[in-house]
Amino acid sequence: MRARMVPFLQWVRRQGLTVQLRPILFVVTDLNTLAPFFTMEEGQRKSWFHGNIRPQNPEEWFASFKAYHDLYLTIARLAQVEFYTLGAELYSMTVGIEGEWKEYPEGFPKNWSQLLQYARKQLPAKTKIMYDLTYTDDYGHSVVRGGEFERWRHRLVDLPASSSELREFWSSLDAIGVDMYRSLGSGEELVPQNYPELVKFLRQTSDRYAKELTASLSQIETTLKIKKSVILKEVGFRSSQLSFLNPFAYDNPGEQLNLEHQAAAYEAFLESFSDPKLQWLGGMAFWDIGVSPKRRGEQDNGFTPVGKPHTEAVIKRYYQTIFSR
Structure with missing residues (x-):
């Protein structure tokens, strides 16, 4: 892998692009479909993903993760x-999921600080180290609205006396990543059919998220x-019917194709987050633009905007606005 990746990343940098390396740990049944992994617990079907793992020996897990x-x-x-990126969406391992893992309700922020110090010694001085938090409404993977980001805020702000190790980890990071999977509607309202009205409708929610993050x-x-x-x-919307209601869901070939809903969701979101008052915003990346030529174009109902002229035009227009300020 190293023999292939290093020349490729060097080529990317020569094109004038910024490069981030973001190893992600996934817990899935199938790497091709990213189908979730299930077990039975006390007669109930339990869905697992990388954010709610509970390794039997956390110290061994961190040793293995370091080797990874x-x-x-x-x-x-x-x-x-x-x-x-040091880690992404590993909710239970950073701040803990109190109701699900009572043995370790506060996660392992000290271990993360140690891993960060180790990484710092291996990387060039200019390389910025980040950790990426979920900001989601997916209650299958989260116990609070806002997900991992809100739990971090709660511990850092509301419980400062008991969060010294988490404060150290936050303070040591060069920047923070946020994986943005908030619904742009409740599913209970009547969704406008007219494109400009749909964008206006979705912006009511995306504006609120921009304000909430700022606060x-x-x-x-x-x-x-x-x-x-x-x-x-991670900012992304599938090109399928009402995809802005559950942007956290994986691609589903069975969903009804709707290119306009993807474009409208991007336009509303980018309009909200192109506000120059958001001085904290250091950049944006999209989920998911894969390399497979089969997953693109106007017949694809997945996340990629590639080959979908309306969505591509929206992204180009707002990206120029965001990064020219």
């Missing part, structure tokens, strides 16, 4: 990448006396 990073840290160092980050900054840049690492 070694290959990617080497690639990042040789390719001189600008950003390196939460301000609270953390005031409490910790540290300002952090935030990069929205």
Whole structure:
């Protein structure tokens, strides 16, 4: 892998692009479909994903996770990448999921700080190290509205006396990543059929999320006396009917194709987050633009905007606005 990845990333950098290396741990049944993994617990079907794992021996898990990073840290160092992600959406392992893992209700922030220090020694001085938090309404994977990000805010701001290790981890990170999977509607309202009206309708919610993130980050900054840049690492909507109601769902070939709903969701979201008042916003990346030529174009109902002229035009227009300020 190293022999292939390093020259490729070096080529990408020569094109004038910023490079981030983002190793992600997935817990799935099938790597091709990302189908979730299920077990039975006390007669109930339990859905597992990387955010609610409960390793029997957390210390051994972190040792294994450190070894997992070694290959990617080497690639990042040789390719001189600008950003390196230490972990993504590992909710139970960072701040804990109190109701589900009572033995470790506060997660393992100290272990994350140790891993960060280890990574810092391996990477170029210019490489910014990040951790990516979920910001979601997916109650199958989250116990609170806002997901992992809200739990971090709660511990850092509302429980400062008991969150010293989490504060240390947050403070040591160069920037924060946010995986943005908030619904742009409740599913109970009548959705406008007219495109401009649909964008206006969706913006009511996306505007609220921009304000909520700003307020939460301000609270953390005031409490910790540290300002952090935030990069929205995963923003995405499938090109399927009403995809803006459950953007956290994986691709489903059975969903009804609707290119306009994808474009409208992107336009509403980007309109809200192109506000120059959002000084904390350091960048944005999209989920998911795969390399398979089969998953693109106007007959594809998945996440990619590639080959979908309306969505591509929306993204190009707003990206120029966001990053020209």
